[in-house]
Amino acid sequence: MCLALPAKIIAIDETTDMATVALGEVKKEVSIALVEDVKINDFVLIHVGYALNKISPEEAERTLQLFAEAGLTE
Amino acid sequence: MGIEGFIDIQLIMKGSGINDVEIRSSRPVYASRVFIGKSVNKSLTMLPLLFSICGVAQACAGVRACEQALGLKVPVQLEQVRNKLVNMETLREHLWRILLDWPILLDEQSLNQPLQTQEMSQIIKHQNDYRKLLTAGSNPFLLEQEIPSVCVANCQPISKLNQILEKSIFALSPDKWLKIDSIEKLQHWFESSETIAARFLKKIHQNQWQSLGRNHIKGLLLLETEGLETKSLEMEALDIDTLYAQFENETFVKQPLWEDKCCETNSLTRVDSPLLQELHRQWGNGLMSRLVARLTEMAQIICELLDEPENPSPAMNQNRCNIQGNGIGVVNAARGLLIHHVSVEQERIKKYQILAPTEWNFHPQGVVTQSLACLQGDSEQIKIQADLLINAIDPCVGYKFLLDKRE
Numbered sequence: 001m002c003l004a005l006p007a008k009i010i011a012i013d014e015t016t017d018m019a020t021v022a023l024g025e026v027k028k029e030v031s032i033a034l035v036e037d038v039k040i041n042d043f044v045l046i047h048v049g050y051a052l053n054k055i056s057p058e059e060a061e062r063t064l065q066l067f068a069e070a071g072l073t074e
Numbered sequence: 075m076g077i078e079g080f081i082d083i084q085l086i087m088k089g090s091g092i093n094d095v096e097i098r099s100s101r102p103v104y105a106s107r108v109f110i111g112k113s114v115n116k117s118l119t120m121l122p123l124l125f126s127i128c129g130v131a132q133a134c135a136g137v138r139a140c141e142q143a144l145g146l147k148v149p150v151q152l153e154q155v156r157n158k159l160v161n162m163e164t165l166r167e168h169l170w171r172i173l174l175d176w177p178i179l180l181d182e183q184s185l186n187q188p189l190q191t192q193e194m195s196q197i198i199k200h201q202n203d204y205r206k207l208l209t210a211g212s213n214p215f216l217l218e219q220e221i222p223s224v225c226v227a228n229c230q231p232i233s234k235l236n237q238i239l240e241k242s243i244f245a246l247s248p249d250k251w252l253k254i255d256s257i258e259k260l261q262h263w264f265e266s267s268e269t270i271a272a273r274f275l276k277k278i279h280q281n282q283w284q285s286l287g288r289n290h291i292k293g294l295l296l297l298e299t300e301g302l303e304t305k306s307l308e309m310e311a312l313d314i315d316t317l318y319a320q321f322e323n324e325t326f327v328k329q330p331l332w333e334d335k336c337c338e339t340n341s342l343t344r345v346d347s348p349l350l351q352e353l354h355r356q357w358g359n360g361l362m363s364r365l366v367a368r369l370t371e372m373a374q375i376i377c378e379l380l381d382e383p384e385n386p387s388p389a390m391n392q393n394r395c396n397i398q399g400n401g402i403g404v405v406n407a408a409r410g411l412l413i414h415h416v417s418v419e420q421e422r423i424k425k426y427q428i429l430a431p432t433e434w435n436f437h438p439q440g441v442v443t444q445s446l447a448c449l450q451g452d453s454e455q456i457k458i459q460a461d462l463l464i465n466a467i468d469p470c471v472g473y474k475f476l477l478d479k480r481e
Contacts, residue, residue: 033188066123
């Protein structure tokens with residue numbers, strides 16, 4: 001519900017503005033066309049196939065902790 | 075990656091149309107319970123991390139609910155800043171859906187996609203710049219914040235957004251587009267313009283889909299902030315006392331009903347104009363009225379942000395509660411009415427409930443179900459029409475169809 005997932009960029013295809021992101025063991029292709037200056041190992045919030053914005057590793061960790069606490073990652 | 079939940083829509087076909095619709099939602103509607111036991115300030119800091127889609131509206135509803143629960147008075151100027159930021163987010167969300175989703179629905183995705191994503195990236199940048207200008211680095215969604223008084227009417231981010239709207243959506247300035255006051259003039263507009271919005275409406279017209287999904291589900295209004303008398307659609311008024319009573323029922327946030335009836339909430343239920351009134355008379359709450367309501371809302375928002383009227387819309391943090399330690403925060407988010415309910419005891423959260431617009435709109439007997447139940451055609455035609463309707467009613471949510479043909 002109205003949630004965006006923090007995920008780590010593990011590969012970038014600059015020709016298509018697409019990236020492979022990882023959340024735990026799961027990998028997914030998302031568009032990075034809406035976010036400027038994305039690099040491998042950056043964390044982004046993803047929602048319906050798009051990276052929405054970059055977040056710091058600390059914010060990503062805090063958010064994932066919160067998801068776990070809310071029982072969303074079980 | 076199913077943390078955000080999903081909506082499964084089973085369309086049961088019989089003959090040349092839909093015989094029944096079944097909706098099942100796995101959206102985590104109780105996730106806000108994570109705040110129970112935490113301090114109010116910590117919860118308000120964490121809220122936008124957890125609910126980052128429409129994060130501005132979520133943060134705004136949260137702080138309003140907490141302020142009421144704590145009995146805090148809020149300066150009008152601060153509420154006006156909040157309203158502007160929520161409106162800006164609504165504008166961004168509508169632009170997102172139009173620039174990125176409508177080309178797919180028109181089956182012309184590959185034509186201009188890089189251009190549209192580049193434009194969307196600029197829109198997000200303008201939104202961020204606007205927030206920086208307006209708040210000077212403060213966070214207006216925490217308790218007891220002081221926001222400097224800054225006049226941002228006609229500032230650069232707003233002017234740039236106005237230019238994007240003029241070039242890519244309306245093909246004329248938004249204030250001139252708002253002067254379109256009849257179906258005849260609307261038709262002339264979409265037939266003589268080449269923007270994505272004009273092409274989209276033209277397609278709806280050519281396929282005679284104007285009344286697609288028409289039904290009698292009532293719209294939601296918050297009684298204390300909006301006038302029922304001006305609406306040409308049938309509306310149901312939420313009053314705050316009854317709302318508090320409804321939140322006693324834990325399932326209210328999962329499958330909400332108002333006076334035992336389903337209601338809907340989105341641009342259609344909160345925007346009005348002479349054009350929309352004519353559309354309602356002609357095609358009710360069908361597809362054309364929904365699309366024009368979204369365009370109208372975008373034009374109205376940019377005009378308001380450009381002009382900064384002396385008497386802006388009333389603030390929405392006035393929902394007094396007589397139950398000590400309780401508060402309700404209401405926000406007109408992009409998708410519809412977003413409501414937070416909070417109980418606070420000794421400055422800690424005792425109860426935190428969020429009722430999102432999607433739960434009204436995707437109620438198993440709600441507006442999406444009723445709209446889809448009207449569809450006729452073969453399975454391919456039904457899927458196209460169903461996608462159009464869902465995008466028009468509540469375009470954020472992830473969903474998938476299961477077509478079940480029965481003879």
